[in-house]
Amino acid sequence: MTIVIRTKDRAPLLRRALDDILAQTMSDWEAIVVNDGGRHAPVDELVTEREKQWEGRLDVIHVEGGTGSMEAAANLGAQRARGEFVVVHDDDDTWAPDFLTAMVDALDTDEGAVAAAARTEIVFERLEGDRTTEIGRAPFVPPGEMVTMYDLLQTNRIVPIALVVRRSVYDEIGWYDPALKAVGDWEFNLRLVRHGRVIFVGDEPLAFWHQRPHAKGPTSNSVFGESLDHMQFDRMVRDRALQEYIDRNGIGGLLYLSKHIEDTVRYYSIQQTVRRAGARLSSKLRIGRRR
Template sequence: MHAVSVVIPTHLRSHLLRESIASVAAQTLQPVELLVVDDANDPATRSVVEEADARLPFAVRYIRNESGGVCHSRNKGAEAATGKWIGFLDDDDLWHPPFLERLVELGEHKRVGLIIAGLLHHEDEHSVKARSQLTDLTPATALLQNGSMTGSNFVIDRDAYFRVGGFDPAVTVFNDWDFFVRLLDAGVGYAVDPEPLAEWRFHPGDRIATPSLRRANGIGFFLNRHGKRMSKQVWRDLETTMLGIRRFHTTNRFEKLTLSAQLIRAHGPVRYLKRILNR
């Protein structure tokens, strides 16, 4: 019942991957296997995996992802997993030693398919904030405020994962939030351990949260898919983030003026003025 597989999707971060693997090795409940899915065919990554496989008491396997993208990597890892439970850990994040044991035991006790831990969110080099997912969310309430499920702070029953087809590669931003909503829609129950057992780390390299045009487009896609179920506050926060990124990147004066007008409309004139004055 306690058999758990761990999947780490990775992309050109062998130095951080080594630390993530170490946090898996330190688990009080050891996994039956660790599957590292690489979408960059990186020799340094393969070397880290081979080194870990030689010294750890569980199998560490290297898997190529030819399709690219973190969602494809998670899905390929889940397809290869043999455990009843699957834990996902991004290559730049960490687990505290009790993570797997606490979440798997809670899942079996509550008889639910998804268990979400609290996490420490490193917002920048100096700021760390503890976050925890709300309990008793439903399909109608899951998008009324920001969620706290990431790609690194949950364990899921393998059957529940494939009930919804895993992560959707079309969702490039907030794919974890989209996954959570689809699980609720499918009737998968969940439980929360509020203790921060995972670390969502900040680092200066490229991340999904980097304010790129790719992120802005991903937010737009997410709004089109789920916007009707969001609260006004969540919609406004996401819309203004998307518009702000696009305004920052454009060099076209007319487009910049148009985006500024859209930001004023989205924020409201008073709130927008306060943001400008506080810069």
């Protein structure tokens, strides 16, 4: 098992992530920290403090100036992986202590699956100095608790902290797209599910996606701090796929569907407006008769 940790100038969060990995019940793993353009000293200090616990299982890659995207940083770590499985543990997320054990057991049992996705819970928190305070939780699972292309076409249903992939799969479908500064994990998941089955694991949450909705700067989540990038790169991925589809099948069917959907939405919108107006008129008439 290879664990890739992406980090940049978030020492309090990285400290928690490193301790989270060391707390796993499974010990047969290697970890690769990709310091993507951040200061060296805070990372090296945290690693050195836990040197005896690593037992030679951790390496650090300092990237001067940064890779340019989170996906390029993930690739740096994953391409060095020596384990049979790869998982990206971003510096602000956490696992249940038995995450690695449960995921590896599931993939060993189902050898035909290309990857495993864990039941996930969102943890809302606030970071003040070196201290994090939890302010709430919410479930984050695929509809029907299964991983399908149908759901992924709408939005990403699997975040990196919850996904364990067979190392051989990267050689078969390619790495994360380094040109995507956002939504790269979603684009990878679309290719992954086309390639094979992704099994869903866990009756209880095993992965915890930590979010800080109001944070600014380095401690923010990209889904909030870089929301415009998410929207633009989401469009880019969809447009690229549409272009490929049109090259193979022509544009006629899509032209029909886009107009059909527009007309259908407009029709039902008008119907609802008429019904609401009728209900209001009927209510006024009843009130008038009572008087």
